[in-house]
């Protein structure tokens with residue numbers, strides 16, 4: 278299966294030999310797993326992970342299959358260089374849950390001991406066991422668990438909730454953003470999804486997409502955007518509010534009002550944004566780039582040969598990496614799977630075991646898979662690409678922090 282897909286990729290014009298070499302280089306660095314060099318050689322920010330999903334509490338389709346294992350998931354992410362995770366808020370309620378989760382993990386236990394991790398996980402996944410192992414091995418290097426941030430907004434398929442009492446919903450979203458302070462790094466997930474209009478009519482989606490653009494403009498936060506099968510309407514709505522339009526309007530305003538400061542919101546536009554889980558055409562991607570948006574790549578962006586060709590043509594300055602966990606893993610049937618370089622130890626959910634991923638449940642450590650496939654498709658050094666994506670993410674979501682040397 279993957280061989281035939283690889284052949285398809287060859288005929289598509291992607292230079293497979295060099296790509297394979299790049300993938301091998303990524304593999305040599307990243308599969309060394311728990312070593313310190315792996316942690317330091319590659320660093321990631323997963324810009325989209327649904328960490329409030331019940332699967333991380335062991336619940337699958339309403340059935341309990343195992344104990345919650347978020348601590349293990351966060352440790353694995355840290356061991357693979359994930360320094361930060363932006364938890365996706367998909368509704369008012371989910372955004373609130375995301376904020377609670379971020380506060381909990383950011384305050385409770387931010388460091389762990391590398392050498393203690395496997396032993397502690399093997400013995401027992403609870404905090405006490407880990408602490409005992411840490412005490413027994415006090416000189417091992419410390420590892421920070423990923424810092425968690427959140428987005429606050431309403432997904433297009435959830436906009437009927439917004440429509441039930443629009444003013445109250447909007448007021449509560451704004452209040453949550455204010456309450457979250459620096460933990461809220463984007464407005465979203467919002468946008469348009471015409472592939473799933475059974476959950477919310479297109480007109481309703483458009484109305485509440487616009488309202489969330491207003492929130493982003495007023496707060497100065499960038500946007501975490503969802504776009505599926507709706508690019509014409511999406512571009513029509515966002516074009517006049519794009520970062521590039523905002524910058525042009527701000528420059529014009531500054532030129533006409535001499536001596537006055539041109540800062541702040543910038544003439545009806547938003548400060549920036551990413552179209553996450555991008556699976557559209559190269560033409561639309563080009564227009565989004567030209568409007569000043571970033572493009573988020575995860576497993577759903579690497580499913581087909583066409584996807585790989587689009588991803589391989591994106592501007593490096595506009596690429597962000599994400600997992601969309603627990604969704605969008607790279608499956609064996611996807612075109613991108615030809616470039617996967619590692620096998621993860623996995624068990625089915627009802628056979629959960631320490632040190633194993635759960636089959637079919639994506640998680641942030643697998644951002645290294647996204648990097649491997651994207652770097653190979655782009656015929657690019659994965660270390661260079663990872664660092665470019667990392668810097669792009671700082672620029673979009675953490676510019677206030679990256680201006681000061683301390684984190």
Ligand SMILES: [Zn+2]
Nearest residue numbers: 466503553554
């Ligand atoms: Zn989405």
